[in-house]
Amino acid sequence: xxxxxxxxxxxxxxxxxxxxxxxxxxxxxxxxxxxxxxxxxxxxxxxxxxxxxxxxxxxxxxxxxxxxxxxxxxxxxxxxxxxxxxxxxxxxxxxxxxxxxxxxxxxxxxxxxxxxxxxxxxxxxxxxxxxxxxxxxxxxxxxxxxxxxxxxxxxxxxxxxxxxxxxxxxxxxxxxxxxxxxxxxxxxxxxxxxxxxxxxxxxxxxxxxxxxxxxxxxx
Numbered sequence: 001x002x003x004x005x006x007x008x009x010x011x012x013x014x015x016x017x018x019x020x021x022x023x024x025x026x027x028x029x030x031x032x033x034x035x036x037x038x039x040x041x042x043x044x045x046x047x048x049x050x051x052x053x054x055x056x057x058x059x060x061x062x063x064x065x066x067x068x069x070x071x072x073x074x075x076x077x078x079x080x081x082x083x084x085x086x087x088x089x090x091x092x093x094x095x096x097x098x099x100x101x102x103x104x105x106x107x108x109x110x111x112x113x114x115x116x117x118x119x120x121x122x123x124x125x126x127x128x129x130x131x132x133x134x135x136x137x138x139x140x141x142x143x144x145x146x147x148x149x150x151x152x153x154x155x156x157x158x159x160x161x162x163x164x165x166x167x168x169x170x171x172x173x174x175x176x177x178x179x180x181x182x183x184x185x186x187x188x189x190x191x192x193x194x195x196x197x198x199x200x201x202x203x204x205x206x207x208x209x210x211x212x213x214x215x216x217x218x219x
Contacts, residue, residue, distance in 0.1 A: 003185045003193070004178045007130065008137070010194045011201040015138070018205050023212040024142055027161065030152025034093070037157065040211035041090045042103040047207075048086065050113035051135075052078050057120040058128050067125075067180065074173070093157055107217060108210040112203035119196060129181040130193040133174075134201040139165045140174040 001009070008015070018024065023040070026032030055075040062068040087097050105113065119131040143165025151159040164170065185193060209215075 002182045003190065004133070004182050006190065007133070007194055007197040011134065011198045014198065014201040014205055015141075018138055018201070018208065019142065019145060021205065021208045021212070023208040024146070027158045028146035028149055028152065030155030030158055032155075032158065034157075036211055036214065038090075038093055038095055039214050041086070041093060041095055042100060043106055043109045043207070043211060045083070045086055045090070045100045046103055046105045046109050047113060048078060048083055050117055054116050054120040054128065054132060057117075058125060058132075061125040061128065063125065063184070070176070089157075089160070106210055106215045108203070108206045108215055112200075112207060115199060115203060123196075124188070126181065126184050126188045126193065127196055129177060129184070130196040131200050133177055133181060134197060134204050136170075136174045136177055138201070138204050140171050143167070143170065 023032060023036065026036070052075060055071055055078060059068050059071040059075060062071055087100060090100055091097065116131050120128050123131075143162055146162045147166035151162050153159065
């Protein structure tokens with residue numbers, strides 16, 4: 001069993017809760033309320049901003065030029081392509097660029113991104129990969145699962161979301177991150193990597209829960 005397979009096995013109970021979460025199921029069958037999807041899109045925009053900081057730190061901590069280049073390319077794609085597509089897609093969902101820009105992080109988004117950025121700032125690249133992988137791997141599995149079940153034709157926004165995360169390009173990115181962690185993780189503490197991976201997996205679950213419940217700060 002590879003390192004990433006061991007991490008995935010350790011997080012299996014959390015993973016199953018993610019795959020069966022009502023937000024995810026509603027995306028797949030088209031029954032999710034648009035209000036919830038709009039909330040998710042706004043929070044995901046905040047997440048992408050902090051995710052970019054993680055990628056910048058991963059680039060700096062990469063052990064070789066090839067790995068630095070891959071992370072730098074991913075950072076460039078996120079900042080200069082994906083976030084633009086996110087704004088365009090959000091606009092078609094009824095969310096203006098100004099509304100996205102003034103979105104404040106909900107409690108779960110704030111906690112999750114602080115977890116990621118702290119690991120990226122203080123940890124090794126191996127630890128960064130363990131923190132990042134549940135997001136990339138999880139979205140890949142969700143996208144492929146929902147695509148296999150059949151996209152909700154009557155809900156085009158959700159169908160487009162499924163297309164994005166079930167794509168070959170996204171699967172290739174998740175596969176590269178798994179392979180890199182398996183390559184670099186040989187001398188790392190498996191216990192520490194498992195702790196980081198499972199924490200991120202729990203936040204992935206809470207992110208869906210946050211959007212499903214339209215989570216707000218209490219005051």
